Amino acid sequence: AATALAQSAIAFRNTITGEVLNFSDALPEGKDTPAVKEFMSTGKNPYNEDVSCLKQGEQIFLSACSGCHGHLAEGKIGPGLNDAYWTYPQNETDEGLFSTIYGGAQASMGPQYQNLQLDEMLKVMAWIRHLFKEAPEKATWLTDAQRKAFKPFGGHEELPENPAGKCQVKK
Numbered sequence: 180a181a182t183a184l185a186q187s188a189i190a191f192r193n194t195i196t197g198e199v200l201n202f203s204d205a206l207p208e209g210k211d212t213p214a215v216k217e218f219m220s221t222g223k224n225p226y227n228e229d230v231s232c233l234k235q236g237e238q239i240f241l242s243a244c245s246g247c248h249g250h251l252a253e254g255k256i257g258p259g260l261n262d263a264y265w266t267y268p269q270n271e272t273d274e275g276l277f278s279t280i281y282g283g284a285q286a287s288m289g290p291q292y293q294n295l296q297l298d299e300m301l302k303v304m305a306w307i308r309h310l311f312k313e314a315p316e317k318a319t320w321l322t323d324a325q326r327k328a329f330k331p332f333g334g335h336e337e338l339p340e341n342p343a344g345k346c347q348v349k350k
């Protein structure tokens with residue numbers, strides 16, 4: 180049966196092959212959260228710069244990505260993800276970044292669709308975007324209001340514990 184995701188307004192494509200990504204392969208959990216639904220139709224990540232999502236995104240990054248990309252996404256055996264240079268220029272858009280995470284790229288950059296839930300991919304993307312160290316004007320994935328407030332990542336940051344926002348854990 181057709182799922183809501185199959186009707187995504189955007190044709191997400193594999194970064195290397197250009198094949199349309201098949202979201203029926205995604206992990207069943209976290210597949211149709213409000214944020215995933217919004218992202219599938221707009222290509223805008225609702226978690227960007229939402230402080231309630233950043234710490235969760237950081238935890239996912241540290242367990243799934245930093246071993247290859249470095250603790251601050253500065254690059255290690257995989258390229259730095261915290262600057263404005265992209266091997267695949269489409270990663271400058273959230274649509275492209277999501278597609279690379281979901282479907283992988285080359286070498287040891289394998290597809291993450293069996294590793295992370297779609298909702299977790301959006302959280303890790305928000306954290307990667309937050310680690311951006313260059314001028315805010317280059318942060319083209321942000322809304323105008325977010326870009327005005329954005330500060331290039333400057334190292335350690337004390338994030339509040341479970342603040343209000345889209346990822347707040349209701350107790």
Ligand code: HEM
Binds near residue numbers: 245264276279295
């Ligand atoms: C490339 C993200 C996990 C190794 C990339 C790129 C992105 C990315 C966006 C393309 C960068 C560009 O266009 O410049 C992530 C995320 C991860 C993750 C978000 C965790 C969910 C890993 C892991 C490894 C790895 C675990 C090693 C086992 C690499 C390598 C490349 C790469 C070697 C270069 C591939 C190529 O140029 O085709 N990654 N990655 N990544 N990543 Fe990852």
Ligand code: CA
Binds near residue numbers: 263265
């Ligand atoms: Ca880079």
